[in-house]
Each structure stands twice: as structure tokens, then as C-alpha cells.
Amino acid sequence: SKLEHLRAEKLDTLGELAASIAHEVRNPLTVVKGFLQLMQRKDQDKAQAYLPIALDELERAETVIGNYLSFSKPHLKKMEPFCLSTQLSEVHALLLPLAGDRGVCFTFEAENGVTVTGDSAQLRQAIVHIVKNAIEATPTDGNVWVAMRSEGGEAVVEVKDSGVGMTEEQLERIGTLFYSTKVKGTGLGMTVAWRIIRQMGGDLVYRSRPNIGTEVTITLPAGKAAKSAKP
């Protein structure tokens, strides 16, 4: 099935987002407070058992806040031309260990000399979110492919996985605030990615079939850099 993403209208109210963030961060704070109270009562055994949970929850709060910042900051973004394949190969290097840990084969292929304009760090973050989702959706011995080519003035990045896929219903919800099916998900990753790509004048389309996999196509306006020497 194919679904265009038309979520922009839902993302516009930062106030709504802030309220939800407050809600998301309250849980971790409650857990950490509980831990500190155990420490105060010198309940060492319980505190020891509680410690990893408290750390986990703090980490989660950090992620939520980090995502929120990158969500609310895009007005400060840079607009500079950069080499897309360089950023993609960094994403590949960054996520290869995660794929390795999970026994997922992760391959990457990109055309050289394709330039896009925007904030390279933000785009890298957006693509990390998308590829990380692909890896996390894929069972052991599955595959994740990332490929990039230029086509008629556009850079086309494809992220495919042989993972669990999504139903039509799930596809409709992806990219809406806090939609997540993961135990420790924040449901912010796709919202952030979507926004960054849109700001670069790009587009993001998901196609997915349950138990077969998911295909994400990202298109960005591109220019061709001076022809680089092929190895």
C-alpha cells in the first residue's frame, strides 16, 4: 500500500507539542524521584535494583527532550550545499554496529557528487531516525538497504527493509506525534525526520506490507557538484 504523508497541519502547534513533552518527561522524573527516596531511606538493596530503571528513564527523557529541541529549532537551521553521499556514508558507519548486534545485513550504495542544500547535521539526524526504524523493524538475518541516486534534478534516497512492515492503519499513523509501537519508543523520530525533509523542500513517502517489509523514498532537490574522480 502507498500513503502520502500529509501531516504538516498536525505538527504546526508547538504548544501542543510542549504539553505532550511535559507529559512524556513526567514519568522518568517520577521514577528517578522514587530512586532518590529509596536512597534517602538507605534502602540499599531496593535502590540498587531500581538504579538501572532510573538510568533508563533518564536516558529516555534525554531522548525526548533532544528530539523536541530538534523539532522546535528548525528556524535556526543552516542552508548550505553539502555532499549527500558523505552524510549517508556517515549514517551507514554510525548504524552498522546496531545492525550487526541484531544480525541484520545492512548495505549501502550511493552515487558520488550529488549535492543538496540544507543543514547537513539535521538531515543526517533525520535519516538516522528512518534507518534506525528500518533496522529495529527487521528480524535477525533480514536485510536493510540504503541507496541514493540522482534523477532529474532530484536526489532519491531509498531505505528498504525486510522487516515486520506496517498495516494500512499503522501507515496512516506514522509521523503523527508520539505514535510508537515500541516499548521504549518516543514516537517523535518520524515527526522530526518529516519536518527536516520538508524544510529542505523534500518529500517522504512510505510503502509497506505487513511481514514483507517497508520502503521509504526520500526525495530532495539536488544539484550536481563538479564531477568527482571515480575510484
Ligand code: ADP
Ligand atoms: P519510535 O521509533 O520512537 O517508535 P518513530 O516516530 O520513529 O518513533 O516511529 C513510529 C512508529 O512507526 C514505530 O514505533 C513503528 O511502529 C513504525 N515504523 C517506523 N518505521 C518502520 C519500519 N521501517 N518498519 C515498520 N514499522 C516502522
